[in-house]
Amino acid sequence: MPPRTPTRSVCTRCLTRRRLFSTNSFLQQQKQHDLPSPPPRSGYARLNHRGLISITGVDSTTFLQGMITQNMLVTNDPQRSTRRTGFYTAFLNAQGRVLNDAFIYPSANGGESSADEAGWIIEVDKNEVTTLMKHLKKHKLRSKLKLRALEDGEQTVWSTWNDQAEQRWAAYNLESESPSPFTPSSHIAGCIDTRAPGFGSRLVTPGDDDLRKYLPDESKLPGSEVHLPTYTLRRMLYGIAEGQGEIIRESALPLECNLDMMRGVDFRKGCYVGQELTIRTHHTGVVRKRILPVQLYSGGQDPNKFGEVPVYDPNTDLPLPPAGSNISRISARKGRSAGKFLNGIGNIGLALCRLEMMTDIALTGEGTQYTPDQEFKVILDNAADGEEVRVKALVPSWTRDFILSGVRKNTPRPNENEGHRARGMVEELEEEEHRRGE
Numbered sequence: 001m002p003p004r005t006p007t008r009s010v011c012t013r014c015l016t017r018r019r020l021f022s023t024n025s026f027l028q029q030q031k032q033h034d035l036p037s038p039p040p041r042s043g044y045a046r047l048n049h050r051g052l053i054s055i056t057g058v059d060s061t062t063f064l065q066g067m068i069t070q071n072m073l074v075t076n077d078p079q080r081s082t083r084r085t086g087f088y089t090a091f092l093n094a095q096g097r098v099l100n101d102a103f104i105y106p107s108a109n110g111g112e113s114s115a116d117e118a119g120w121i122i123e124v125d126k127n128e129v130t131t132l133m134k135h136l137k138k139h140k141l142r143s144k145l146k147l148r149a150l151e152d153g154e155q156t157v158w159s160t161w162n163d164q165a166e167q168r169w170a171a172y173n174l175e176s177e178s179p180s181p182f183t184p185s186s187h188i189a190g191c192i193d194t195r196a197p198g199f200g201s202r203l204v205t206p207g208d209d210d211l212r213k214y215l216p217d218e219s220k221l222p223g224s225e226v227h228l229p230t231y232t233l234r235r236m237l238y239g240i241a242e243g244q245g246e247i248i249r250e251s252a253l254p255l256e257c258n259l260d261m262m263r264g265v266d267f268r269k270g271c272y273v274g275q276e277l278t279i280r281t282h283h284t285g286v287v288r289k290r291i292l293p294v295q296l297y298s299g300g301q302d303p304n305k306f307g308e309v310p311v312y313d314p315n316t317d318l319p320l321p322p323a324g325s326n327i328s329r330i331s332a333r334k335g336r337s338a339g340k341f342l343n344g345i346g347n348i349g350l351a352l353c354r355l356e357m358m359t360d361i362a363l364t365g366e367g368t369q370y371t372p373d374q375e376f377k378v379i380l381d382n383a384a385d386g387e388e389v390r391v392k393a394l395v396p397s398w399t400r401d402f403i404l405s406g407v408r409k410n411t412p413r414p415n416e417n418e419g420h421r422a423r424g425m426v427e428e429l430e431e432e433e434h435r436r437g438e
Helices: 012-016 023-030 060-065 126-140 228-237 275-284 397-410 416-437
Strands: 042-046 050-057 087-092 098-106 118-125 146-149 155-162 189-192 201-206 224-226 289-297 326-329 339-345 348-354 376-379 388-393
Touching: 042 228, 050 060, 050 126, 050 155, 060 118, 098 126, 098 189, 118 126, 118 201, 126 146, 228 339, 228 348, 289 339, 289 397, 339 388, 348 388
Parallel strands: 042 224
Antiparallel strands: 042 155, 050 118, 050 146, 087 098, 098 118, 155 201, 189 201, 289 348, 289 388, 326 339, 326 376, 339 348, 376 388
């Protein structure tokens, strides 16, 4: 077995939390050091920043079905079969705000469950395990299930990828004839990571051994292990937010965090906590803010030269804006905030952006506030001279296509509203006649 590659455990919050009290220490610590190298075309990473919760019992599937945004059952299956593969989802509060983004997997090799009991593993931000456990216990009531937070080393979460393979959305998550790459007796649970096309797979293995113990075949696991910051960098290049350092707890809306695009929401399933606002937002067809990848640059650079995905420079000397910093226009007048910076590494990052202000996407026929020559900035906190970093929001092709498809679907054609109203009246008359006939 190849020697285990040492892995540094780095919390993603620590990458951005740089709010200091003295100007001198602020400017010193804002300078970024030890930036990761660009991610390799293929590889895998141990995700020590993620925690696991075991949920077992005869009511565990039904319980989770009422708690999460995705469906625990196979879509369009008349037998209402339970899913046999992992998937991406979220837990919401009653107001429809995100509590936790999560992956849920069937317990590998049965986990702690017997042959007659369902068993699931919930993967969330490691810093949020205790809080989510309290949330689940509050809703447990008389459900026959057991909840337990797994200790470090009991099981390990991995991300794997191979950019040389054909990029596609998650065939396994679409519940095809082979809905899981692993047999029921396998020690590995996992799924294709649906948050961006070609992003890779998510795996959970028992113990803390190297992943190659379970996948020694180079064709199934190409590349070598990389450190967590390299995975974080790759994730940001794809525009994927993760954990409550970026998807702010009880503040972010699921569609603003792209959960609809990432196949984390089933809009046809039954009731769940926070469903009402999510469904209403979906049917309006207008999500004015979304998390996007952003390019950080200094004054004097031409922002129009950037493409649809960020270009990472490991040798950058740009200071990194603090998480939660407001993004504003570069103009003399103070106006509405254009967005909020969430996290970053080097000269790239993630931000919650107002689409019609920071991008050329038009959501309605009312026009937008976007102009190609308009630039945006983040003013660094506590900087004595008002030092700033400029920010360019970028829209990957798959994100643009998804947003525009929703805009077209929900944009009325001429006289379409009148047509809907007329059809509604005809249906009401038909129902009334039917009742009279009875």
